Amino acid sequence: MSPFVEILPFIEKSRICKALTDQHKCYESHVRAFWKSAYYIEDDQAIHSAVKMKDENDKDIDVAMKITVGDIRRVLELNDKDEDPIHVPERLCKGLWFRMGYTGFVNDQAYAKSKLSKPYKFLVHSVIHALGHRKGGYDESADYIMNIITCLILNRPYNISQIIFNHMLNNIKGERFLQYPRFVQMLLDDQIPNLPKADDDELVLDHMDNETLKMLNVYRGVEKDKEPKLKSKFAAIANSNYQAPADDKWRHDNKKTPTTRTPKATTPKAAPKRTSKKKKSPPYLIDEPDDVQLEDVNVVGGDHEIFSDEIENIIADQDAAKVTEKAGGEKSGKHIEAVKETLVEGEVHTDSSEIESDIDLTHIAPTTVVSGKIRMKGPSRKKKDFDEEDATYVPSEVENITKGRGKMKRKAQPTGEVPRGQKIRKTIAKVVKDISGIPEVERVENVEMEVPVQSEF
Numbered sequence: 001m002s003p004f005v006e007i008l009p010f011i012e013k014s015r016i017c018k019a020l021t022d023q024h025k026c027y028e029s030h031v032r033a034f035w036k037s038a039y040y041i042e043d044d045q046a047i048h049s050a051v052k053m054k055d056e057n058d059k060d061i062d063v064a065m066k067i068t069v070g071d072i073r074r075v076l077e078l079n080d081k082d083e084d085p086i087h088v089p090e091r092l093c094k095g096l097w098f099r100m101g102y103t104g105f106v107n108d109q110a111y112a113k114s115k116l117s118k119p120y121k122f123l124v125h126s127v128i129h130a131l132g133h134r135k136g137g138y139d140e141s142a143d144y145i146m147n148i149i150t151c152l153i154l155n156r157p158y159n160i161s162q163i164i165f166n167h168m169l170n171n172i173k174g175e176r177f178l179q180y181p182r183f184v185q186m187l188l189d190d191q192i193p194n195l196p197k198a199d200d201d202e203l204v205l206d207h208m209d210n211e212t213l214k215m216l217n218v219y220r221g222v223e224k225d226k227e228p229k230l231k232s233k234f235a236a237i238a239n240s241n242y243q244a245p246a247d248d249k250w251r252h253d254n255k256k257t258p259t260t261r262t263p264k265a266t267t268p269k270a271a272p273k274r275t276s277k278k279k280k281s282p283p284y285l286i287d288e289p290d291d292v293q294l295e296d297v298n299v300v301g302g303d304h305e306i307f308s309d310e311i312e313n314i315i316a317d318q319d320a321a322k323v324t325e326k327a328g329g330e331k332s333g334k335h336i337e338a339v340k341e342t343l344v345e346g347e348v349h350t351d352s353s354e355i356e357s358d359i360d361l362t363h364i365a366p367t368t369v370v371s372g373k374i375r376m377k378g379p380s381r382k383k384k385d386f387d388e389e390d391a392t393y394v395p396s397e398v399e400n401i402t403k404g405r406g407k408m409k410r411k412a413q414p415t416g417e418v419p420r421g422q423k424i425r426k427t428i429a430k431v432v433k434d435i436s437g438i439p440e441v442e443r444v445e446n447v448e449m450e451v452p453v454q455s456e457f
Contacts, residue, residue: 003217006230007119010237011126014152015079016160019183020130026185026203030195034184035176037062040169044068047168051188053196065191067168073161075190076183084159086166088147095250096150101231110140114219117230122216124149126208131160133167133179155236156244181205 011017030051038049050062073080097111104115113124127145128138141149144163151158164180171179181203188195219227234251236242245252 003118004122004213006233007123007237011123013240015077016127016131016148016152018077020126022182022186023207024182024186024189025197026181026205027195027197027201028178028203029201030188031178031181031184031203034188035171035178038172038176040172047165047172051192051195053192053194063192065188067165067187069161069165071187071190072164072183075186076161078160080157080159080161082159082162084157086144086159086162088150088156088158089248092248092250093146093150096153097146099234099250100153101228103228110142111146112140114139115228117228118217119230125216129208131164133171135177150250153235153237154244154250155242178203
């Protein structure tokens, strides 16, 4: 009980002390009869109901009763008023909960009691079980539970009696379960003091005990060092005569008057000059003069030596190549014809060095570089005229012959008796010769002839 001792004086002095601590005995038959026959009349804004009891002649009679907001306020000693609000600004409520040390997210739909330190966790648990209208979900606090706790800590007015009455009215229109059994029995005993009560009819309620305190003293899934810590007491928890802040604020504006301090006189110091660092420009490539004589260079690579004479020959070849490129397309046609003459049609050319050495690369037709490879420009294709494109295609005799070559099939000759008037086809082979040197092709023609058929009779 030691972790929750600090919050107990605040609960005992609050206006919900009786609603939280009064362990009134409940009787199931009376509570069930109340909710079964309850109905709401809007004219007097009261919930009407009836319970059964015995008369002097030991007969069952119905005893009528009604419950108003004033009855709830008087019996539970909530000390609120009809004009007190039942809504609290969300900003005010959440600001107060974070002042209590709430460690969850600010935009949580329902604030969980496990995100608070142990004293505030005990307070929220007590309010949820005593004033909550639900049959379950005791880990999260509804919006009106948050409003009740906020108004109790800040000493703000809040109509708790109206909240309880509204939930009772919703239960009549809905499921009609045994809601607020302890409060209903307290209201019944207030209006009908001589209700019969049997021990076997007692409705057992789970009140807070040591097992409940042990459960509240543990944070599941949270390490001991990361449990929410209790902050210092504030507002009505620290002072019962606390005055609520104005303008829907969750704390007073405690502005302290600043102490006047004389600044020390300091001599201004000259700021050091900043020297701009020049960036070094990248080195440029400088060509050597032509009159410098090249010394013999001995480069070892693959057991070959390169001397200055060979270097001069390479430079001369490169200069000659540049001159040929400037010549343009005037000599390109001649060069192509010269290359074509060297490659005689019908001769087989190999990739040997003897044939390649005969062709000078500087006299080949202009080349085109495509993705790192050199491709020679071939002769452009001649476009057909408009008349040639529209002309109808007439196959030649040779094409007709070669097209049907090998596709002609010979039908089987009939055997046995042939019916009268039957025509027999006789194949005759003809030879067609073509001028263009195509080999002879047999052409098959179908010849029809009549064969007389003898009668059996």
